[in-house]
Amino acid sequence: MELTFLGTGAGRPSRQRNVTAMALTLPPPRCSAWLFDCGEATQHQLMNTPIKISRIEAVFITHLHGDHVNGLPGLLSSRSYHPGAGPLRLFGPTGLKAYLEAVFSATYSHLEYELIVTELVEGVVYEEDDYTVEAYPLQHRVPCWGYRLTEKDRPGALDAEKARALGVPFGPLLGQLKNGRDVRLPDGRTVRSSDVTAPDRKGRVITILGDTVPCDNIARLAANADLLVHEATFQGDMAEKAAAYGHSTTLQAAEAARQAGAKRLYMTHFSSRYRDEDMDGLVAEARTLFPESYAGADLLAIEVPRPGEPETDGTC
Template structure:
């Protein structure tokens, strides 16, 4: 599991930063999900190793332009990629009207199936690999945060126990690892629980849209392996942050600390701050949450499996 930042600017792009978009890579085949698609996101994808035919889900946090103006063009361009299968688009109420209006007025046609789901707070996705929970944040318009949680992995096989019980190498090992009990040729029943360790906890990554500090931001980030949180304003600008529905670097660190997150990456920086100023504010927030870092354009961050 790995994330790539395709845009880290707030409100409008700058020469150094594009507006918001983050990719979540799920496996070695570079299958990925996209969180927000500000203007120019498909151009940023061209500068990465990611291909639109490997994209199968998009999650929009809210309907402000710096988070979705790049969506219609990206969806239209995906038709030109061979092997682009069905795509699911999630977002707040209004996302369907936005996309359908853009396609109707521009007479665009997609060569793949697009399913648009208007989300509400709660469990959004539950499949055999991941769950995705959505909660509502506090911004000027309805805005969501998403928490992606990987299902637990089977525990390690106890090789010494398998040898002692006479379990042969082959398909039976796979069944035991999947939690299935097996019957040996000699009639002995081998229980999976007797030859496997405890399940390995899955990883959790939380992607928050624009928000002032709120309880649901803490819930989404609870013990997350990685929390991606906006940091639009500098410490000391809390009143302005509140007025515009945003957070400061210090407030983002406080949310991560309250949530017990393992790692915090801040993004969505005001264009008034250059990289040096961003790093200075990150350093200042380490007194609250030491494991904080600033997102960078095209930065790749690995989310390691728990040991």
């Protein structure tokens, strides 16, 4: 599983940073992508990565400020020209559907695939076999949300030789053991799945927040997350200015990660006042509170390993 930052700037693009967007590439064999926010020129940023627009299955919008959503109509329209683009799920605040309907109507746009729009209510907003996504409101100048993606645990590897030694024949019984179910043999003995399989492979938790000042739901979203992506628009001594604009500082992001028990923090949404050469100082400031603090950068791709496993799921 890999997270690629497509834009890490706040408010407006600069020569060094585009506005907010990031893409999560799901592990093999699926290898599809989920997009979080879609600021202006996001589809151009995607052209500088291996991620294909046709492989984007879902888009999660945190709020309707332009630097988080103005790239969405163009990306959705362009996706119609990519062969193999199937249905796409779109999640975001109330008003997202009306925004798209207005743009598509005014520009005579038509999508060649099914777009499934869900406007958010707090709690679980999406669930499938492998993942659950929750959303909770944050505190910004407009309605804004954070997302918590939880990967479900998977059964550990089956030790087929050990199972055979216990008398389990080749066939469906091995599959049941591999899937975590105990089996009963023809002679009446029971073989427990836990006796012939490795421990479950723990799923990952990734938390991606929209713009926010410190608020209670951050801890709820980020509790024990393997990766927390938190805005840090301003440096630590600018808390008053950050609050006036509905944003957070580096120190507030670090404190949120510390209190939530997150494993890693990546800061993003940096004010255009900060240049690349300023990032080391901002990271050092955050690390005074949370040592595993890092700065996002445009087109930076980071691995998110399963807990206790090597930093790769294979190659997509």
